[in-house]
Amino acid sequence: MRRAKAVSLADGESLFQQGDTATRFYLVVKGHIKLFRLAPDGNEKIIELVDAGHTFAEALMFLEQPRFPVGAVALGETELISIDAADFSAILRDSVDLCMALLGDMSFRLRSLIREIDDLSLHSATCRVAAFILSRAPEHCDDFELDIPKHVIASRISVKPETFSRIIKSLKSKNILEIRGSKVRLLDREALEDAADVCGLPVEAT
């Protein structure tokens, strides 16, 4: 692991851009990284928000001509460890177990992306908002914080900030939840779950 390096980024600082050649991958130690795609008209869609403890871009090292399919910028102060792909690849060749672990990780991502495509093409914006909030809510606690700005959430779930705001408003008016700033309180978790899967795949199929 000689060639692993620590990297620090300020809020909004870019790590790499879509199309850059990929020779390293990363582990988030602190903060968040947002991975996004840009449309020529300037619109951006967040593909993934990577939290501390997770790696990203390691899948690219297996492509012949590895280029980042997304751009990456820091959300808040963030710290990373950057790992040389060639180094890691050499290590991989010595460990079938590590290979299998990676394979497992990639399977998982594959499945997440399939779910997202499902979400985008089969569910309404309201469903996505509800599902997102649920995904951020702790198991047994109805009070929690959104640790990312709302316009970021909006882009993550492919909705405009204005629309996001209106959907939240309507959920409030139905007494399903309360939101003040970044503080969320779930008033009726069940109703929120309903809203989330008025199309949400039957549980067994996730």
Next chain:
Amino acid sequence: MRRAKAVSLADGESLFQQGDTATRFYLVVKGHIKLFRLAPDGNEKIIELVDAGHTFAEALMFLEQPRFPVGAVALGETELISIDAADFSAILRDSVDLCMALLGDMSFRLRSLIREIDDLSLHSATCRVAAFILSRAPEHCDDFELDIPKHVIASRISVKPETFSRIIKSLKSKNILEIRGSKVRLLDREALEDAADVCGLPVEAT
């Protein structure tokens, strides 16, 4: 490879359903397999059309509790080889090269799915239709056939058949292409490419 089995399916026959436990994966020998997700309201979104020569569902064997995240049915008469996941997993443990190959394959899929998400959230239906047609067109030939029914194409690109039909009509009216039945003729490839990426990622970034 003892436990590999041949499977034949008639048109429309189901291979497995979303949520089924996955213990095998498949190689298409002849015909096509459509992988899809269903919404409770009956809507269906085709995640992938697998043509002869390609495998699918092999990524699942690395998950702890492997269930198919999609359903699979045959399009046209199709033949497959079904491979036992446990068998294959054993073989994998003996070959780092095979592991690497699989890893490469999965990276590729990951990237395709990211592109699709990009497509769904950043591009219009017209872009998707244009891109799809281009993706089916041979390199240096402007006459070719769509070997799948139009409503299947429509679902693949997340568009209703009616909308698909209208977009085609408008492309015809602009003298960009001709379509009669399943026969397509490109009249103005460049214009079609334009239509496809009036948002299509800059070439280098794919």
Next chain:
DNA sequence: TATATCAATTGACATGAGTCAAAGCGCTTT
């Protein structure tokens, strides 16, 4: 040749979500 069936097309209409523009609110800076 008739007929049932399924795919594709067309028209009229409904609607969810985007756009644009203006406030409002919560920060930090001065």
Next chain:
DNA sequence: AAAGCGCTTTGACTCATGTCAATTGATATA
């Protein structure tokens, strides 16, 4: 306390796509 700045909210309006329903076309079955 005032001013400035970005994020969020709200309102009015537009537009792309979906929905519903009817028609046409094409292929298979009797």
